[in-house]
Amino acid sequence: MEQFKLMSHSSDETTAFAVRLGELLQAQDVITLEGDLGAGKTTFTKGLAKGLGITRNVNSPTFTIIKEYHGRLPLYHMDVYRLADSEEDLGFDEYFEGDGVTVVEWATLIQEQLPDERLSIRILYNGESERQIVLEPIGQRYIQLCKELFI
Numbered sequence: 519m520e521q522f523k524l525m526s527h528s529s530d531e532t533t534a535f536a537v538r539l540g541e542l543l544q545a546q547d548v549i550t551l552e553g554d555l556g557a558g559k560t561t562f563t564k565g566l567a568k569g570l571g572i573t574r575n576v577n578s579p580t581f582t583i584i585k586e587y588h589g590r591l592p593l594y595h596m597d598v599y600r601l602a603d604s605e606e607d608l609g610f611d612e613y614f615e616g617d618g619v620t621v622v623e624w625a626t627l628i629q630e631q632l633p634d635e636r637l638s639i640r641i642l643y644n645g646e647s648e649r650q651i652v653l654e655p656i657g658q659r660y661i662q663l664c665k666e667l668f669i
Contacts, residue, residue, distance in 0.1 A: 522653040522664045524563060525644065530642075532558050532649060533565035539667055540569020543619045545591055547659075548633050550625030555640035558649055559623050566569060566621060567593050578623070584613070592618030599624040 525534040532630035543549075548582045549566070552558045560578045566577045578597055587593040594613045614633045625632060635657025642650045655661040 519654055519656070522655070522666075524651045524653075524668075525642050526558075526651055528647050529558065529561050532561055532651065533568070534573050535651065536562045536606060537566025537569040539663075540566040540619075541569065542663055543591065543665060545617050545619070546615060547623045547663075548636040549619070550632065551621060551623045551638055551641065552626060552637045552639070552646045554643060557641040557643055560643060562651075563593075563595055563621050563623075566619070567595075569645045570619065586618075592616070594618050594620040595623075596621065597623045597629050603605070637663065 519598045523635050524535060526539040537641065543566070551562060560576070564576045567574075567587055567589065570593055572589050572591040572593055574587055574588060575594075576595065578587075583596060583598065585595045587595065594616070596610070596613070610628065610631050611633075622628070622632070625638070635665065638652075638654040638656060640652045644650045652662050655664045
């Protein structure tokens with residue numbers, strides 16, 4: 519599987535990269551985010567939201583599972599961490615196939631419910647403020663998106 523990697527030296531750099539990605543996103547794009555607690559998943563999502571023209575403050579939906587924000591496109595921000603032992607179908611496909619962009623934190627916990635094509639992003643610690651951001655595009659749309667992003 520093809521990978522694209524970026525080293526971020528600060529939360530501002532992570533945000534700026536996510537803003538650029540957000541500006542390129544289209545309806546029905548699905549982004550999955552993985553990383554340890556505090557790695558920067560919510561910071562990344564805030565940047566995506568900014569790139570989508572969302573002005574409202576974005577925070578982690580830990581206790582509500584899904585938060586919706588509206589900008590150029592709707593953003594559906596999911597944190598499925600609390601669903602680790604759930605077998606229940608919560609209708610995620612309605613979001614994945616909807617009119618917005620879906621970001622799923624801890625996506626491996628709902629692997630069977632994810633669409634076949636998506637952009638998988640891992641944020642890895644590399645020191646106090648440095649992060650390695652690894653993008654794995656799954657599907658032609660996301661390969662092209664990554665190529666455009668990394669020009």
